[in-house]
Amino acid sequence: MTDIMEITEKILEYGPICDNCLGRMYGKSSHGLSNAERGKAMRISLALGKNIPYKKEEDACWICENLFDKTEMWAEKIKEALKPYEHRTILIGCRVPPLISESEEMLWTDLSLQNPEPIKAEFNRETGKALTAITGSEVDFKRPDIVIICDIATEEVEVQVNPLYIYGRYMKYERGIPQTRWHCRECQGRGCERCSFTGKMYPDSVEELIGRPVIEACDATDAILHGAGREDIDALMLGTGRPFVLEIAEPRKRNVSLKELEALVNKSAENRVAITFDHISDRHEVETLKSGKAHKKYSILVEVDGDFSLNDIKSALDGLKGVTINQRTPDRVSHRRADLVRKRQCLDIECSGIEDGKFRITILGDAGLYIKELISGDGGRTKPSLSEKLGSPARVTSLDVIMVEGVVPENQNELES
Ligand SMILES: [Zn+2]
Numbered sequence: 001m002t003d004i005m006e007i008t009e010k011i012l013e014y015g016p017i018c019d020n021c022l023g024r025m026y027g028k029s030s031h032g033l034s035n036a037e038r039g040k041a042m043r044i045s046l047a048l049g050k051n052i053p054y055k056k057e058e059d060a061c062w063i064c065e066n067l068f069d070k071t072e073m074w075a076e077k078i079k080e081a082l083k084p085y086e087h088r089t090i091l092i093g094c095r096v097p098p099l100i101s102e103s104e105e106m107l108w109t110d111l112s113l114q115n116p117e118p119i120k121a122e123f124n125r126e127t128g129k130a131l132t133a134i135t136g137s138e139v140d141f142k143r144p145d146i147v148i149i150c151d152i153a154t155e156e157v158e159v160q161v162n163p164l165y166i167y168g169r170y171m172k173y174e175r176g177i178p179q180t181r182w183h184c185r186e187c188q189g190r191g192c193e194r195c196s197f198t199g200k201m202y203p204d205s206v207e208e209l210i211g212r213p214v215i216e217a218c219d220a221t222d223a224i225l226h227g228a229g230r231e232d233i234d235a236l237m238l239g240t241g242r243p244f245v246l247e248i249a250e251p252r253k254r255n256v257s258l259k260e261l262e263a264l265v266n267k268s269a270e271n272r273v274a275i276t277f278d279h280i281s282d283r284h285e286v287e288t289l290k291s292g293k294a295h296k297k298y299s300i301l302v303e304v305d306g307d308f309s310l311n312d313i314k315s316a317l318d319g320l321k322g323v324t325i326n327q328r329t330p331d332r333v334s335h336r337r338a339d340l341v342r343k344r345q346c347l348d349i350e351c352s353g354i355e356d357g358k359f360r361i362t363i364l365g366d367a368g369l370y371i372k373e374l375i376s377g378d379g380g381r382t383k384p385s386l387s388e389k390l391g392s393p394a395r396v397t398s399l400d401v402i403m404v405e406g407v408v409p410e411n412q413n414e415l416e417s
């Protein structure tokens with residue numbers, strides 16, 4: 001006890017200090033007190049112990065210049081800065097002028113203090129309390145909707161609006177639409193004759209068809225599509241659709257009804273693309289989705305050289321069913337990917353009939369199984385293949401993805417196994 005009184009006396013010798021800064025020197029001792037209460041108690045103990053008059057500090061604090069007299073002002077400033085943004089949760093951070101941190105750290109070292117609290121922590125906590133008292137905002141340390149940075153030197157408030165994530169599935173009913181925006185190859189997006197000054201290779205993408213109405217409805221600045229894999233630009237995406245998470249940047253509106261948003265997208269995409277929105281998602285789910293472990297189901301049309309009956313094809317496909325396929329990186333992508341042999345399962349493969357002399361085949365395969373090469377053999381780079389089984393060249397003339405397995409969040413996987 002005397003120890004605290006001695007230290008208090010020493011601290012006071014440095015100059016006028018506010019109760020907050022004084023209390024913070026023992027800030028991590030005795031829960032249930034504010035630093036201002038600690039500081040006041042330390043001052044009173046010293047006055048009682050030495051039997052000298054208790055004196056409230058009148059002069060400006062040499063460490064913080066009475067920063068904590070301005071807590072209400074900061075709360076009002078933040079409230080104002082938050083006005084344009086719908087949100088539920090916030091996190092407050094601050095930039096402390098170096099002189100302030102240096103001053104308090106000098107005391108910690110000089111007096112070998114064991115449990116001081118940095119001013120940053122007190123500022124964030126006290127400002128947060130004052131803010132929640134005048135707004136409905138809740139403080140969330142993990143996934144706040146909005147991060148507020150208070151610059152103590154300039155007394156300015158910065159607002160960082162975190163993205164809104166929505167999980168859904170999309171169907172693509174028109175060929176020639178890439179999944180995401182492609183920059184024009186000529187101008188890298190700057191705009192040129194080739195791209196009619198759009199900066200893009202294609203006028204539309206699934207990302208934009210979904211994103212445009214969402215950006216407008218959420219008053220956002222951008223919308224980025226994270227897909228569970230992607231289909232070729234000329235492939236359709238049918239069936240139950242491909243899972244994706246839409247990342248909506250800097251939304252001013254986030255209290256959106258997913259059903260209404262979904263209807264808005266589906267109306268504006270005019271059946272070129274259609275979606276379902278399932279739930280509000282997060283950054284973690286994007287990572288799970290992008291790990292790309294989902295199985296995929298394809299419907300393809302295959303042209304075969306030579307005279308083969310439906311039964312010939314069916315028995316050749318039996319030789320691929322449930323088989324591990326060794327695929328050397330296909331010729332068509334080898335300039336973009338490392339050349340190595342990958343093992344992928346062809347889980348199921350069936351021929352359902354003949355259409356205009358071509359065979360309709362459905363395939364269920366591991367993510368990353370190259371379907372065109374599974375059929376053609378890619379000059380022997382993929383083994384086994386339909387061409388190899390038939391002893392005659394076969395090639396895919398149309399390819400559609402009809403199902404992508406939903407992605408199970410990682411923690412759920414752990415529960416099941
Ligand atoms: Zn102070």
Ligand SMILES: [Zn+2]
Pocket residue numbers: 184185186187188189190191192193194195196197198199200
């Ligand atoms: Zn261009």
